[in-house]
Amino acid sequence: xxxxxxxxxxxxxxxxxxxxxxxxxxxxxxxxxxxxxxxxxxxxxxxxxxxxxxxxxxxxxxxxx
Numbered sequence: 001x002x003x004x005x006x007x008x009x010x011x012x013x014x015x016x017x018x019x020x021x022x023x024x025x026x027x028x029x030x031x032x033x034x035x036x037x038x039x040x041x042x043x044x045x046x047x048x049x050x051x052x053x054x055x056x057x058x059x060x061x062x063x064x065x
Contacts, residue, residue, distance in 0.1 A: 003011060014022065023030055 003009075023033070
């Protein structure tokens with residue numbers, strides 16, 4: 001993932017257990033996390049589409065399924 005900051009910052013990482021605990025304590029963070037992950041998933045899917053089309057082309061030309 002990418003992080004952009006406007007001031008000097010420190011980047012830290014959470015274990016899965018720490019993240020789950022944080023989300024239980026602050027359920028309002030769940031919505032924001034879903035938005036971020038949804039955007040990343042959409043970017044990933046958009047990047048994969050041209051690659052998948054290129055992989056399908058040789059099969060189609062040779063008559064394979």
